[in-house]
Amino acid sequence: MSEALESPKSGLETLKQIVAGFHSSSLELTREYRRLEERVATLRDELERKNQQLENSLREREDARGFLSSILNSLKAGVLVLDQDLRPTFANQRLRKLMGEVDRERVSELVGEKLLSCFMQRESNFLPLDCEREVRDANGKVTPIHLAISKIMTGGQSSGYVLVFQDISRLKRLEAEAARSTRLAALGSMAAEVAHQIKSPLGGIELYASLLKERQQGDTKRLAEEILGAVRRLYTTLSRLLSFVAEPSICAESLPVSVLMREVKEICQPLLKDEKTKLTFHVQPRLPSLWGDCALLTQAIFNLIVNATEAMPHGGRIRIAARLSPFYSVNGRVYRTIEIIVRDQGMGIPIENREKIFDPFFTTKPNGTGLGLALAHKIIGVHMGSIEVSSQPGQGSSFTIFLPVDERPRLSSEEESYGEANTCRG
Template sequence: MNRFKLNITPKMPGLVPPLVMVGVLVVLLPVFILMTLDRVKKQDEFIRERFLITGTSLIRTFEAGTRIGLGSMQWGIERLQSMLEETAGQPDVAYIMITDAMGKIVAHSDAAMVGKIYDGWPDLASLPMDPHRISSRSLNTQDGPVLELAKRFVPFNPRLRGRGWAAGHGPDPSYGYGYGNMPPGPPGPLGPESSARPAFGAFGQTDHYIFAGMSMAGVQAAQAQGFKNIVIRGLLFFVFCCSGIIALFALQAYWAAQSSLEQVMAFSDNVVQNMPSGLITLDTNFNVTSANRAAEKILGEIPEKAYPQMAAMAAKITGSGGVASGEVALNPKEQGELRLDMTVSAIPADEDQIQGFVLLFRDLTQIRDLKKQVETNRRLAAIGKLAAGVAHEIRNPLSSIKGFATYFSRQYENEPEDVEIAKIMVQEVERMNRSITQLLEFAKPMAVEIKQTRIEPLIRHSLKLVSHDLEKKKIRVETDIRTRRETIHTDPERICQVLLNLYMNALNAMDSGGILEIGVADVQDDIEIRVADNGCGIPAKDLEKVFDPYFTTRAKGTGLGLSIVHRIVENLKGDIRVESRPSKGTVFYIILPVNGAVMAASDNKSIK
């Protein structure tokens, strides 16, 4: 049969408290927002940087192409205008134009704009003088947002400016070309006096600027989609983090609940196993499913099927549930009749369903035995009181008989036979008087007087009182006092009385030449006094009865000596036990508290 074990289905608490979820949101939401904004900012910066690179490459490429074209003197303003229109046809290019220092448009990707004033950049002088530096800004136009790039327009190598023919290697500088080694080309379609030369000459005489507008309209949809993707990824990251943290809290809560449940189950199982009442559980078919230690102790071997009496009591509550109780008589194997006080309750499953029964019971047999013992003790106490009263009444006539026997022994001292009879009468009266004295001593309340007593002198004094009897039977005495204490708080008169009774029992159990051993030793915080003999011993069947009143194995014994010893030791809050083997001897062990057994030890009050 398995030991009793609770069968509990753990009921999990809520995953995470609401406050924890709110805390997670409060912590992660700012992180999510900051990360999203940072990604959006980086995306905008990347797009702007890409358009800056594209616009810069476009301007520098245009400058390089212009430099090559002007160097060969193959084309003029018309060719420059055509080149701007072709360049503006590239993807993401909104416009490209060249202006002079006053903002007048010299060339434009839109031919209609040539000759007009460009006021989009009111202070052209603020642009860097360094032709390698490019400025940029964002604009909102009718066609959408534009990233505009601007720089000084230098379609020649600045290091060659002022050299060439101006130094005697080319045409007269009055042409105003100012391009160094750039020779005049052949006449164009408009002839040598076409407008190309004044225009190109103007590039050399005044500052010009090139502007490239990169259309951002095409990337707005890409930006929106990128922003959407960033937000979606951020949301997924946010949800993932929240889920992870919540799962961590839920797992922690589960572990805590599981640990608490295991502790509760272990505690409950320990309580059930060590409870003094028997407990067994049954299923709906009245099969025993578990039992605690008390149930095994009361019933012995636990059956697989419940006893019919148990099943009958459980069947009473099968339909309606509730609790049933009553007294049950059982007849387990190898035991007599057992009477149990039993309570049966149902183990509910679902609504109106029962999954088993719990039987809680206690053994009434032991209680009845205790009641019988209490009743016997009550009767013995009544008999003892009666015996004490009768003994008191008998002592008076015994005194008279002893007096008359003494008188007759003196009156007929010349008659030896009569004198002998008179002496026998006196001896018997004294023996009866001793028995009555012991009876009165056992029946009346016992008073003890606690005081500080020296151990070794107490032992020596008790042996001195029986020295005559010891010498008469040639009994050798061996003492072994090994205690580290010199004194003990106890009643010396009562201890002496106890030792005398034990000495006399030992003398009666030993033949001539026996050995009486008395030992004193420390046992933790107590003192142990040992009285041993090598006499005839006590049969095993009588060991449990030696302290019972009126029990004796001697023909002339009263059976009260050891009972009085036991009572004295109990009143001193000590303990006495006996060990004996037939033909080997007997040992009595007396355990006494060192610091006094009663509260009166400090002020020498008597306790009754």
Template sequence: MGFPQREFNEGIAPEKSWRAAYESIQALHPSLPALDEDPLRPMEWEELVGNLLKALERAHRSLIQRETQLAGLRDHTDSLLMTSDDRTLARLSVQYLQKGYGFPEVLLALEELDTRDVRAYWSMEDGPFPKQGEILWSIEEIHGSLLSEILQGKRLPEKTTCEAVSRTALPHPSRITPAYYDILIPLPSRRRLGASQVGLLAVRLNGDEEEHSGLHLELEGIAYSLAASLENHRLQRDIMKAQRLREDLLRSLGHALIAVDRDGRVIAFNKAAVHWFGVDAGDVIGSSMDNLPESLRPMTRRLDSVITREKDQLSWEGDIKPAGGPPRPVSISANLLRDESGRPYGAVAVAADLSDVKTMEKQIRQLDRLAAVGRFTTAIAHEIKNPLTGIATGVEYLRRSFAEDASEQKDIQFISNEIQRLNRIIQDLFNLSHPRELIIEKVNPTQLVEESIKSIRADFEEKHVKIETHFDKKCRSVNADADRMRQVLINLLKNAAEASSEGQIVSVKTRLAGTQQVEIEVRDQGSGLTPEQSERLFEPFFTTKPGGTGLGLYICHGIVQHHGGRMVVESQPGEGSTFHVYLPAAGPR
């Protein structure tokens, strides 16, 4: 390269202007050599200008690269704004750093929140395209490594030299050292207790480190921003997870739950409350609890009380009437909600259905009564039966002392009937407290019904009630205690006769129910039962007959259950009653 000789021959002033321009450029590019104090010859100026042009070319390439990086950063930022997943965020960040800056290899190691394992994301050159991926390192794999120490907050060691490691091999914790990666930057944690770092950014540079002056500070800024973004993503994920857990808990809770803020606006109304009260949650959330249906008043009153009085807890037991159903016993617990400063911000009320509890309490009371009956029966059964036997004998002698058509016979028959009733009561009580073991044998159900009818036919004839039988010839035998099942059928037939009026019909049927059960049906045309009576019919001491003990059907129901069967009743007021006895069928005939 040549310069005009005239400028160099005109003296020192032109050289001073060239020297000043060169030194100004050198201040921007320290890599350019300094000028000596002595005047320069033309050939020396050519060399310096050549160096200057090279520096400007490098600066131009660096400027183009920086513009490319900024464009990639804008694209990367747009991608980050569209993702809410921390793993996607980490993967995109690694890809951006590797491709945007042209690094041979970038690795981002992040500690998992729950397991303390480490998930590593990497991107490296592999021919014309970068090789990318992620891998999970267990806490055992990273134990004792520099990565483990960095995550615990220890300082980075000085850069050393080591043997070359293949860049195409999968990353491994042992490879994360200053000897392999040119830049190691910890990602600081700002939120996690007991943890110093979120993870680590590791970068291999391409070329002389001098070409990347200032890059470390730039990557530190990116790493710190990335750490904050990752923690925000994880925090958002934890919040969403906690919200889903809260929603799942509210949805799966079998008790009705209503929560309100301090102004009485509904902020929670769970699935059970929707089911109980027939109100859609979307219709009540945000509305005042004063506008809720009347059926919710027991709950809203307690909510209002704890808010108004700032009482931490209030309990109440009573009945509420759900939508489309009978009243049910509930226990309502209302609690004041306080924030971290202890200031009330609302209240929550939970209504627990006590129907099963009340049923169990009732059963326990019945069992207590039965136990008392058992003790009573054991103590005095013989004391009562013996005098009754003597009285019955005396009444029989008294009957014989009068003529058959004497008017006294009617009174004597009344006394005899009452003695028999007392005997039945005592026997029922004794059977209740001392049930005997079943003697199971193969029994023909048709024969069982016929024998039972024969035993009680006099009762039907006395009331002029007819009996009709329908026996299924395909009906199989049953495995049963014949004596105990006759007791059941006689009781059902006797009740049917007592419920029937003169001229009415009682029908008895046997048939195969399915393939494994035999059904015996007893139907009368009496006055029938109300739904409430039908529901309680097999309870001990419940009776619909004047003078009844309420033990007959209870005992029969228990006998059938001990056989592995079941007894059900169908009845409507004015339409008679039908009793179905289902027993396990024996093997094929």
């Protein structure tokens, strides 16, 4: 009887223990859950921080990459990066402008497989390979370049190659100009000596021909007159030759470009009698003055304009423009320059003649002397300037004169008001 009464009590105690254990477990589970939540929150914060750091790092890398790309794109040299398999991975704007889009095939064409193979097999990992080459763009234009190839080293291992293409067209022109000046100096000395040697016997020929003309009749007199005409033409040629080889006498002064252009317009009026020929002048406003001889510079520009009119036998437009040009160096000295451009719509200059057009006595015209462009070139040279020509057969020619500005900055009131386009008509 007593055992039967104790059984419910024992069951109640057991139930209480179970409830207490469940409560304790629930509390422990709650504490674990909270700890887990805290851990998850900590991990989430750390993950967010890592993500933020990664984003910042990626942004910094992108900024650095963009900055480096901007630097490379601002260079005047073309830059090409290749991977280990010689596939292009980067080409700056200058390179794309110089050579167009570059793929693996184009790299082989530009550099040459043999040259790349030689470089890849070299023992030195850092010594660049330098050479000069000529590249042809999509339009067929050939450009001389200086090419430097170097390995890209990462962790002591080669990870690719960087190629730097430098356009050396201007350097080649300067080298050709220096060689031409040396050649012309020797030619000038020889020509002056020959001219003086010819003048004495020429005087004797003229004297005897004059006597024959006075004393003879018929065919003999006619032949004497032809001899005298030939002598006079030869004297004219000798005078032009001596004038060319002599150093021009310069009366330099501060010369506003507008004044120079006005003188050029004035001297060109006889050329405009043919209404089919039209001259258009445009001078950039507020140009600094030149330092030079107005008469000589006018003559040089006039010679270029005469050449342009002769290149347009059926008429056309000749544009003369003046503007401020970038800096350039002459004999190690840097100048600001004025560009004076004479552009015609003529037949153009064949490629094989472009290197000769400034040589004395070179002409393609039946009655030309070959001294007009040579004299213009010489006048610009004594003003520490230069002339460049660009031409395409059938598309006209453009002669660009570069002249240093007056180092003493001054601007005439006349030049301030001169800047609009002016047109001369016959």
